Every structure is written in structure tokens, then in C-alpha cells.
Amino acid sequence: MRQGQPNIGVGLRPTHYPFLEPRPQTQVTWFEAVSENYMDTKGRPLDMLELIREDYPVALHGVSLSIASAEGLRPTYLQNLRKLVDRIDPFIVSDHLCWTGLNQQNLHDLLPIPFTEEALTLIVEHVDQVQTFLQRPILLENVSTYLQIPGCEYTEWDFLQAVADRSGCQILLDLNNLYVNASNHHFDPYVFLEQIPTHIIGQVHLAGYTDMGTHLFDTHSKPVYPAVWDLFSSLIARAPDLPVLIEWDEDIPEFPQLEEEALKAAHIWTYHHGQTHTQPLSAPIFSSFPQT
Amino acid sequence: MAKLTLSHFQHLFSQASLRPEEAQIEPTLLDTVLPGGSLTSDHAVDVYRTGHIVRLTEALGETFEAVWWVAGDDNYFRLAKEYLLTHPSTSYNLSDFGKTFPDFLEKKQPFSDLPFVSDLARFEWIFKEVFHLPPHTSLSPEDFLRQELSGDAHLAFGSSIRLFHSSYSIYEIWKLRATEQEPLLEEYWNTPQWLLFYKHQQQVYIKHVIEPEYLLLQHLHSGKNIEDALTHTLQDFPDLTTAIVSDLFALIKTTGIATQLSTEPMP
Numbered sequence: 001m002r003q004g005q006p007n008i009g010v011g012l013r014p015t016h017y018p019f020l021e022p023r024p025q026t027q028v029t030w031f032e033a034v035s036e037n038y039m040d041t042k043g044r045p046l047d048m049l050e051l052i053r054e055d056y057p058v059a060l061h062g063v064s065l066s067i068a069s070a071e072g073l074r075p076t077y078l079q080n081l082r083k084l085v086d087r088i089d090p091f092i093v094s095d096h097l098c099w100t101g102l103n104q105q106n107l108h109d110l111l112p113i114p115f116t117e118e119a120l121t122l123i124v125e126h127v128d129q130v131q132t133f134l135q136r137p138i139l140l141e142n143v144s145t146y147l148q149i150p151g152c153e154y155t156e157w158d159f160l161q162a163v164a165d166r167s168g169c170q171i172l173l174d175l176n177n178l179y180v181n182a183s184n185h186h187f188d189p190y191v192f193l194e195q196i197p198t199h200i201i202g203q204v205h206l207a208g209y210t211d212m213g214t215h216l217f218d219t220h221s222k223p224v225y226p227a228v229w230d231l232f233s234s235l236i237a238r239a240p241d242l243p244v245l246i247e248w249d250e251d252i253p254e255f256p257q258l259e260e261e262a263l264k265a266a267h268i269w270t271y272h273h274g275q276t277h278t279q280p281l282s283a284p285i286f287s288s289f290p291q292t
Numbered sequence: 293m294a295k296l297t298l299s300h301f302q303h304l305f306s307q308a309s310l311r312p313e314e315a316q317i318e319p320t321l322l323d324t325v326l327p328g329g330s331l332t333s334d335h336a337v338d339v340y341r342t343g344h345i346v347r348l349t350e351a352l353g354e355t356f357e358a359v360w361w362v363a364g365d366d367n368y369f370r371l372a373k374e375y376l377l378t379h380p381s382t383s384y385n386l387s388d389f390g391k392t393f394p395d396f397l398e399k400k401q402p403f404s405d406l407p408f409v410s411d412l413a414r415f416e417w418i419f420k421e422v423f424h425l426p427p428h429t430s431l432s433p434e435d436f437l438r439q440e441l442s443g444d445a446h447l448a449f450g451s452s453i454r455l456f457h458s459s460y461s462i463y464e465i466w467k468l469r470a471t472e473q474e475p476l477l478e479e480y481w482n483t484p485q486w487l488l489f490y491k492h493q494q495q496v497y498i499k500h501v502i503e504p505e506y507l508l509l510q511h512l513h514s515g516k517n518i519e520d521a522l523t524h525t526l527q528d529f530p531d532l533t534t535a536i537v538s539d540l541f542a543l544i545k546t547t548g549i550a551t552q553l554s555t556e557p558m559p
Contacts, residue, residue, distance in 0.1 A: 036385050042426030044494045064384035070299035077384045105306045105380040107344045108351075108389075118298050147336035148326040149301065184328030215329025215339070 006269035144218035170202030221250035408460035430548030443519030
């Protein structure tokens with residue numbers, strides 16, 4: 001990744017393949033691909049990923065590692081992930097700090113975990129297995145949750161830090177998930193942010209949630225909200241070299257609109273770190289934020 | 293949580309996510325969660341149960357787009373929900389979900405006026421499989437010319453080759469899936485067909501063949517040499533002519549589905 005410049009990427013999604021296939025110049029500096037979409041295919045998706053990889057750094061982001069599964073890790077999954085990692089040579093390999101179901105009942109969801117010593121010990125053991133198998137460190141992302149499990153021995157931020165400290169992995173900090181959880185579980189997101197040392201953060205995710213009335217729901221279906229941009233501004237002021245990703249998975253806009261969202265992140269970076277970013281924005285990021 | 297181990301919690305949570313809507317959530321689980329926002333405990337668990345249904349219904353719909361179209365939204369959602377609650381996903385890959393959906397539809401026969409629906413599902417699963425298979429290097433027409441097509445010759449085919457037969461015009465129904473076409477008239481779909489799926493430069497192609505060509509291809513694809521394949525095809529289809537055989541070999545050459553020609557049996 002580039003030093004002293006904003007490193008803003010977007011998710012590689014099939015809906016954008018026709019736009020990206022002729023290899024246009026874009027405003028993004030890297031792409032993130034969902035690992036599972038490329039692990040079991042030898043078809044067009046893999047060709048597209050390799051085409052993108054020729055022009056950009058690529059991060060592989062999984063959704064099915066199930067690092068907190070009490071049933072253990074799936075050897076087949078790890079083998080197929082390693083084959084993809086060897087083929088693509090990503091600059092980041094990440095997944096989520098969660099479990100996704102049982103082996104015979106995979107729910108394909110990012111499910112909540114108790115922040116207990118039992119869960120911590122299991123996760124650290126699993127991270128060690130994964131990192132040893134892949135021969136590289138991984139990043140784990142904080143997930144949005146709609147319930148908590150009582151009897152926790154850690155706060156979420158202490159738990160993340162403990163996982164990183166004990167396993168040697170880093171944290172993929174999703175600021176949208178952080179905001180969703182702060183709202184759903186009634187804590188101050190800035191306390192969370194202040195408690196996480198920046199050296200354990202290896203990447204940032206930004207996305208949009210949906211307000212369901214009773215709770216905030218992590219849908220990745222909207223632009224990043226102003227409150228989440230505020231959190232980003234606070235973090236990127238302290239950690240300028242973090243790769244930042246705009247995630248958009250539902251109601252995905254045309255690629256230029258996605259680029260526009262990435263440019264907002266670049267402008268906030270520029271505001272803090274004083275570099276000139278020439279591409280103008282078509283609209284303000286949020287009313288209180290000075291435009292460069 | 294002090295009462296529950298991680299394993300016990302995960303089993304209770306999985307069961308709750310897979311339960312039918314009307315079934316009660318295990319009280320032990322409800323005692324173990326603190327709902328977020330202004331949700332109640334059962335509603336908080338239901339956020340995950342509903343999310344699971346929506347996610348798997350969408351994943352199934354991506355693969356079985358034409359089944360969804362012919363069934364209509366209400367019927368498709370009802371069938372998908374029944375299927376996903378009784379056939380939990382066991383793969384890490386969501387796009388693997390639905391392998392047994394054609395069999396489920398065949399057993400269930402959900403629509404008396406749409407007898408082709410399980411065949412349509414089978415067609416869509418094959419299409420998905422072929423889409424993800426690697427392209428192969430074809431035997432060129434020059435290679436064909438260089439080597440003699442003797443009776444003891446075996447042909448090897450690309451891994452993406454699939455043969456499909458139905459008593460109904462499945463390919464034509466499938467091609468209409470993204471249109472606003474009204475429900476199909478029986479005379480439109482009630483014709484048998486034999487199809488060849490193959491891939492060329494990452495593009496999936498589907499070609500109509502006639503029954504004797506299909507039978508001969510099936511025998512060649514199973515590893516029989518040309519003479520044995522012809523003998524077996526003649527048993528099922530005594531009217532096989534040299535013109536049909538010649539047409540089939542022309543098709544094999546032009547589509548590039550063969551990868552090797554040898555007098556030795558292929559692995």
C-alpha cells in the first residue's frame with residue numbers, strides 16, 4: 001500500500017464486471033474480493049479477479065471461516081482458501097470475528113459470540129491454526145450484532161485487543177458495524193475507538209446501515225452515514241496509512257457512484273494529512289465537514 | 293452465559309434459526325440473550341432467523357431463476373422456505389446451496405399444471421455447474437484430420453460437457469425466464485428435447501441434438517470406443533444412419549468439445 005496517500009478501495013462485485021472488464025482507469029487504489037466467490041470456481045469470476053489483480057492490489061475477505069465455531073475449522077475450507085491465496089497473492093487476507101453456523105446447519109450469517117475467556121481461548125487457537133496453515137497473518141472484522149450474550153468477561157473492544165495480542169492477528173475495523181453496535185447496545189462509539197490501539201488495526205471498512213425502527217441493521221445497501229464518516233475522520237486522523245474500503249452489497253450502484261463514495265473517504269484523509277486530492281466531489285460529505 | 297458453554301449456545305442458536313415460524317424459541321436461549329435496540333429477546337433471535345431465510349431464498353433464487361419465474365413469487369417463497377428449513381446448508385459456499393432442490397421438486401410435484409418444474413431445476417443446476425467449470429483445450433479440426441477415426445478410437449471430452457434430456461422443452465422455457473411472458477401454454481413446452489451443454493472461452497453454450505446423436509454422445513462420453521458406442525446406440529435406435537453419425541462428428545469438431553482422440557481408453 002502507498003504511504004502518505006489515501007488508500008481507498010472498493011469491493012469487487014459481479015455487477016461491475018462489465019464496467020471493469022475493459023480495464024478503465026478508476027479512482028480507487030485497490031479492490032477487495034469475497035474469498036468464497038472465487039474459491040470454488042474456474043469460470044469467469046476467477047478470470048475477472050485475475051484481471052483486476054494485474055492492475056491493482058487485492059485483499060481477500062472471507063465470510064465463512066467461522067473462526068469462533070465450537071465445532072472447529074473446516075479443513076476443506078482452509079485448503080481451498082490457501083489455493084486462492086497462492087494464486088492471487090493478496091495484500092490482506094481477512095474474515096470475521098464470529099461463527100457462521102454448524103457444519104451440518106450452516107446459517108451463512110455473521111453470528112454473535114460471547115466475549116468470554118472460553119471463546120477467546122478457542123478463537124486464539126483457531127487463528128493460530130489458520131495463520132500457520134496460510135503462512136501469513138490474517139485480519140478479523142468486528143461484526144454487527146442484534147443481541148448480546150450476558151455474562152461477558154470482556155467489552156467488545158477489550159476482546160478484540162485480546163484476540164490480536166494473543167494471536168498476532170490484526171483487526172479489520174468496520175466503522176459501520178461499530179456504529180450499529182453502539183446504537184443497538186447503547187455505548188459511546190468514541191469510547192470504543194479510543195480504546196482500540198491503532199497498531200492492531202490493519203484495515204477499515206465503511207458501509208451504510210438500515211434503520212429498522214427497533215434497531216440498526218447492517219445491510220451495506222446505502223451510502224456511508226455522516227455519523228460513520230465522523231468516526232472515520234477521527235480514526236484516520238490518527239492512522240493515515242490504513243487501507244480503507246467502501247462496502248456496498250445490496251442495491252449496488254453503478255461503479256462511478258461507488259467511486260464517488262471512495263473519493264469522500266479520500267477527501268477526509270486529505271483534510272487531515274494535507275495532501276492535495278484533485279478529483280472534485282459532486283456533493284458535500286456532510287454539512288459540518290470542511291471541503292478541500 | 294455462565295450457564296451455557298459456547299457449544300451449547302451455538303447449538304441452541306442454530307436450532308432457533310432453523311425452526312418454523314410458529315415454533316417457540318427454546319426458553320434457555322431466550323434467557324441467554326440481551327436484545328439490541330428496542331427489540332425483545334425473541335424478536336432479536338428472529339432477526340437472525342429471518343435473515344437466514346432471506347439469504348438462502350435469494351441464493352436459491354439466483355441459481356433457480358426460471359423455477360422462481362414459472363412458480364411465481366408466492367409459490368417460490370413457500371417452496372424455498374420449506375426446502376431450506378428441511379435441507380440445511382452444509383457447505384461453506386452459499387452458491388452450493390440447492391443441489392438437491394431438483395429432487396425435492398420431483399418428489400413434491402408442487403404444480404400439477406407445471407410437470408416440468410423439476411427438470412427445469414435440474415437444467416439450471418447444470419448451467420450453474422458448467423459456468424464454474426474450467427474451459428478446456430479443444431482437439432482442433434486439424435488434429436481430427438491427422439488421426440484416423442477408426443472403430444477402436446476413444447474420444448476424451450472437456451470437463452464442462454453435460455448432456456441433458458427432458459420430456460419437455462426446458463431450454464425454451466428457461467430462455468423466457470427474464471421476460472414478462474404470461475403463463476406458458478402446454479403446446480409450447482410439451483415437446484421432448486436432448487441438449488448438449490459445453491463451454492468455449494468461459495461462455496456456456498447449449499445446443500440441441502437429436503435423440504440418436506444424444507445416445508451416441510452419451511456412449512462416447514462414458515468412455516466407449518467408437519465401434520462400441522455405435523453398437524450400443526443401434527440397440528436403442530435401430531434407425532441410426534451414417535448421415536446422423538457424420539453430423540454428430542461434425543458437431544464434435546465444430547463445438548470443440550473433444551480434447552483427445554486415441555486408440556487407448558481414456559482415463
